[in-house]
Amino acid sequence: MSLAASILAGDRLALTRLLSYIENGTAEGRAALSELFPYTGRAHLIGVTGPPGAGKSSLVNHLARHYRIPPDGTPPRRVAIIAVDPTSPFSGGAILGDRLRMRDLAGDAGVFIRSMASRGSLGGLATATAGVAQVFDAAGFETILIETVGAGQAEVDIARLAHTTLVVETPGAGDDIQAIKAGILEIADILVLNKADQPGADSVERALRTMLELAHPTPHIFQDHPPVETAAMPASPQPMWLPPILRTIATRGTGIAELASAIAQHAAYLRQSGEWQRRERYRLEAELNTALREILMARWQASIPQARYREIVESVAARRLSPGEAVEKLLNSFGGAHAPPADPALD
Amino acid sequence: MSERKIRVLIAKPGLDGHDRGAKVVARALRDAGMEVIYTGLRQTPEMIAEAALQEDVDAVGLSILSGAHMALVPRVLELLKANGQAHVKVFVGGIIPDEDVLQLKSLGVFGVYGPGALSETYINDIRQAVAG
Numbered sequence: 409m410s411l412a413a414s415i416l417a418g419d420r421l422a423l424t425r426l427l428s429y430i431e432n433g434t435a436e437g438r439a440a441l442s443e444l445f446p447y448t449g450r451a452h453l454i455g456v457t458g459p460p461g462a463g464k465s466s467l468v469n470h471l472a473r474h475y476r477i478p479p480d481g482t483p484p485r486r487v488a489i490i491a492v493d494p495t496s497p498f499s500g501g502a503i504l505g506d507r508l509r510m511r512d513l514a515g516d517a518g519v520f521i522r523s524m525a526s527r528g529s530l531g532g533l534a535t536a537t538a539g540v541a542q543v544f545d546a547a548g549f550e551t552i553l554i555e556t557v558g559a560g561q562a563e564v565d566i567a568r569l570a571h572t573t574l575v576v577e578t579p580g581a582g583d584d585i586q587a588i589k590a591g592i593l594e595i596a597d598i599l600v601l602n603k604a605d606q607p608g609a610d611s612v613e614r615a616l617r618t619m620l621e622l623a624h625p626t627p628h629i630f631q632d633h634p635p636v637e638t639a640a641m642p643a644s645p646q647p648m649w650l651p652p653i654l655r656t657i658a659t660r661g662t663g664i665a666e667l668a669s670a671i672a673q674h675a676a677y678l679r680q681s682g683e684w685q686r687r688e689r690y691r692l693e694a695e696l697n698t699a700l701r702e703i704l705m706a707r708w709q710a711s712i713p714q715a716r717y718r719e720i721v722e723s724v725a726a727r728r729l730s731p732g733e734a735v736e737k738l739l740n741s742f743g744g745a746h747a748p749p750a751d752p753a754l755d
Numbered sequence: 756m757s758e759r760k761i762r763v764l765i766a767k768p769g770l771d772g773h774d775r776g777a778k779v780v781a782r783a784l785r786d787a788g789m790e791v792i793y794t795g796l797r798q799t800p801e802m803i804a805e806a807a808l809q810e811d812v813d814a815v816g817l818s819i820l821s822g823a824h825m826a827l828v829p830r831v832l833e834l835l836k837a838n839g840q841a842h843v844k845v846f847v848g849g850i851i852p853d854e855d856v857l858q859l860k861s862l863g864v865f866g867v868y869g870p871g872a873l874s875e876t877y878i879n880d881i882r883q884a885v886a887g
Contacts, residue, residue, distance in 0.1 A: 421839045424811040432759050500760070501785035507806060508795040514802040521809055525760070525790045 411436070412443035415547050420520070423547055427522055430539040441539055444546035449688065451488075451545040452675055453552045455570030457532060457592065460558025462576040463602040465491065465509035466658035467667075468553045472513055474668045475551050486518045488544035491555045492533055495525040502526075506555060520549065532556035532563030535702075538695055541569065559592055567595035568694055571687060572674045574667075576600045577616065579608035593619060596651045597674050600667060604655035616653055649677050712738070761789045761885055762812040766803045767796050768831065769821040776848055776870075777818035783874035784881070800827060804834035807843055813885045819849040828859055844884040846877065 411429075414422035429437030454471075456464045468489055475485045491506035502525035513519045524534045533556055544552050556566050567573045575596035593599070599616055601609060652670050656663035678684035709717075720738060723729040729737070765781045767774055774796055781791045792810045794803070807815050815835070819827060828847055835843050846866040847859060856867045865884040868877050 420808060424808055428762075428811045495790075496785060499786045500788040502790045503781055503785050503793055504790060504810075505793045505795075507792060511795070511802070514799075514805060521806075523792050523810055527760075 410440070410443065412440045412546075415440075415444065415543065416447065418547075423520070423543065424522075426543055427540050430543065431524065431527075431534070431536045433536070437539070441542060444543060447546035448542045449545065451541075451550055451552050452572070453541055453545075453554060453570040454671060455554045455556065455566035455573040456576065457556040457559045457563065457566050457573065457595075458576030458600075458602075459578070462558070462578050463656075463658040464555050464558075464576055465506045467574075467576060467600065467602060467656065467664075468506075468555050469510045469512055470658055470661045470664045471553060471668060471671075472510070472519055472551075473661075474664050476513075476516060476518055479665060484518060485550040486548060487520075488541075488547075488549035488552045489513075489519065489521040489555070490524060490537060490540055490544070490552065491521065492524045492526055492537060492557050494557045495527050497528075500527075520544070526557055529565075530563070531565030532559045533565045533569065535698070538569055538691075538698075564592060564595050568691060571678055571684065572597045572671055574598045574600050574671075576602050577612060578603045579606045579612050597649065598667070598670050599651050599653045601653055601655045602658050604663070605657050609655065613653055613655070620651060620653070649674065649681075649683075716741070761814070761881065762792065762810060763789050763881065764792045764794065764803070764807050764810060764812045764815045765818065766794045766798045766806070766815065767818045768798050768800055768803060768827045769819055769823045770797060771819070771821035772796055773820045774818070776820070777816075780816060780818070780848060780868075780874075780877070783878065787874075787878045789881070800830040800834055803831055804838055804840070807835060808838050808840060812843060814844040814846065814881050817845065817847050817849075819847065819851075824849060824851055824859070825855055828864060829862055832863055844881070846881065846884075848872070848877075 409417070411422050411426055415426060426437060426440050430441060456468055458464055468491070472487045472489060475487050478484060489510065491504070491510075493502055493504045493506060495502045504523035504525060506523055507521055510521055513521065522540060524537060524540065526532075526534050527536075529535050533554070537554065541552050541554065554566060554570060556563060559566075573595050575592055575598075577599065578601070593616070599620075601613055601616070603609075654663060654667050654670055656667055658664075675684075678687070717738070720729065720734050724731055724734045763784055765777050765784075767777050777793070781793050784791045792806065792812065794806055798806075803815065803817070815831065817824075817828060817831060824847060828845070832845060835841060835845070845864050846868065847864055848868045850869055851859070851867050859867055866877060866880045
């Protein structure tokens, strides 16, 4: 039986092994992922982001418990958790400590927790996180909770991957100018004010609310990327989604049921408005582009003489060549036939 | 496209609450470029074996200062095997009497490290155990 077939049959050893192959970028992993691709697209991907120490792991822990033992008597959902922690830029090592807050989930076969190191990726996720989520999706996990590294203002990759993004804030996190800056707050589908029993909760909620009222609801189409053909999508007759603010005390589980119900409402909104397909489509296109970029780079690098490459790097280091000129030189001597004509503005 | 990283689970089975040693080891392994999954205090052997499976680790380090190592370590080894993870290498840290060290090694533990163990020693041992 192939690795992919074993995973579809529920083999957890095959599952965990494939996740490693995907993290390590092996050919075997890519092949299995392609085999599993037709089985993906069913799971609800929920991103949880926010500054370090905001309580993301504890919230994930309680949400997972909620989905495992739904208080409203609905059938339990299988939950996968992907917890990303930062890789040390110096040693390349990492301490992945998110399981520490997820002890309650041990012993439940319906929960699978996988820790990932960011491995140099700067957007709050690891490069392989999307692939890992796809494997869980194909393996039949209905809810996938993705916890980012402790994120500040710019780690917005999660909104490209998740259907629903929770941004967790805590009391005492800065004034209202912090709240109107671009970035992490903008990507929130749901704002969670955790540690709501601590002083300053009211003023943070006020600042967040002001930010939301000032903001014109924006469709989540990333502008740092060639625009997606939105014209082909049916115009949504639905009103825009306005991110609610929910108060929680994650260590005690307070506010979790309300949060889960807001998440369910958001999922329903996405499906009714056509936004779900729009996000999926955008995500798959972004994934295709990332994969393409990586493979092209790797192929190109394998095709050039390393000595020549090192030589040019040395010239850049010695400031004899600018990085821009170095790129031209490399592309012109190797694989330059496909290079676009030089930008006239540079002449 | 990224290189293969050594993944290590550091766990503290049993009931003692002294996790300083476990944290020092976790930090040293991180600085040696490994990915360390740290699970914290009071883990049962079942929780440890399950975490080792979900995280697909290459090695498991057990920190035990309660004196219960002769009960806990064999149980973890047994569960790893039962889960199809006999390939996972196991090492132990703590204060372990010499005769127990021999017995643990005969059960398949590749290294036992007491107070004052040098980080280079166990880092090299882990690399060797995982490679071989």
